[in-house]
Amino acid sequence: MTFVDILVILLILIVIKLILVSIFFHDEIKEAQSKDPAAKSFLEVLVLYQGLHALVNYRISHFLYKLRLYFPARMISQIARFFTGIEIHPGAVIGKRLFIDHGMGVVIGETAVIGNNVLLYQGVTLGGTGIEKGKRHPTIGNNVVIGTGAQVLGNITIGDNSYVGANAVVIKDVPANSTVVGVPGRITKQDGKKLDVSLDHSHVLDPIMQNLEELEKRIENLEKK
Numbered sequence: 001m002t003f004v005d006i007l008v009i010l011l012i013l014i015v016i017k018l019i020l021v022s023i024f025f026h027d028e029i030k031e032a033q034s035k036d037p038a039a040k041s042f043l044e045v046l047v048l049y050q051g052l053h054a055l056v057n058y059r060i061s062h063f064l065y066k067l068r069l070y071f072p073a074r075m076i077s078q079i080a081r082f083f084t085g086i087e088i089h090p091g092a093v094i095g096k097r098l099f100i101d102h103g104m105g106v107v108i109g110e111t112a113v114i115g116n117n118v119l120l121y122q123g124v125t126l127g128g129t130g131i132e133k134g135k136r137h138p139t140i141g142n143n144v145v146i147g148t149g150a151q152v153l154g155n156i157t158i159g160d161n162s163y164v165g166a167n168a169v170v171i172k173d174v175p176a177n178s179t180v181v182g183v184p185g186r187i188t189k190q191d192g193k194k195l196d197v198s199l200d201h202s203h204v205l206d207p208i209m210q211n212l213e214e215l216e217k218r219i220e221n222l223e224k225k
Contacts, residue, residue, distance in 0.1 A: 032045045057084075149167040
């Protein structure tokens with residue numbers, strides 16, 4: 001078998017893989033197109049988006065993990081980490097239409113649970129806080145957005161339709177329809193309305209800034225008196 005023959009076989013296998021991914025991960029690809037304005041086409045997401053390929057490899061490794069084939073499952077996840085910069089433990093449970101935007105540095109721990117229609121940005125960690133066994137990673141509800149660099153740590157729950165701000169550190173439960181910002185994370189209610197996944201940061205309420213503004217107003221009132 002010549003080098004050309006090997007190259008042709010590899011190309012055929014790649015094409016077959018892309019066809020299968022386009023069929024079985026059609027919803028995830030469309031989700032990426034709807035949430036990322038930089039996505040110009042279905043083909044671009046299919047071929048070039050590392051978040052999608054990390055998810056594909058996770059589905060394979062998770063299947064092996066459930067069969068107790070732990071070593072090959074971890075091997076696949078580590079290979080995927082090398083090529084995508086995204087580390088998803090095969091033991092994690094992930095729902096439908098997860099979109100990992102950019103993705104570099106994303107870490108999802110072994111006992112993490114992620115609902116449907118979740119959006120993760122680069123540098124997000126869904127991690128544990130100790131060496132205890134059992135459930136030690138977060139549970140993320142449906143329609144949740146977690147901003148760049150956010151750390152969600154421990155066996156906590158992030159409720160449906162919530163938003164975790166960029167670089168927030170969350171170590172306590174978050175109710176549904178909430179915004180969390182700051183270090184440590186502070187909760188700002190959003191009147192029970194589903195958050196806009198466009199992430200218009202200029203309209204995200206920051207409780208620290210709100211407190212500072214209230215203090216400034218009190219000082220102004222005292223000075224006037």
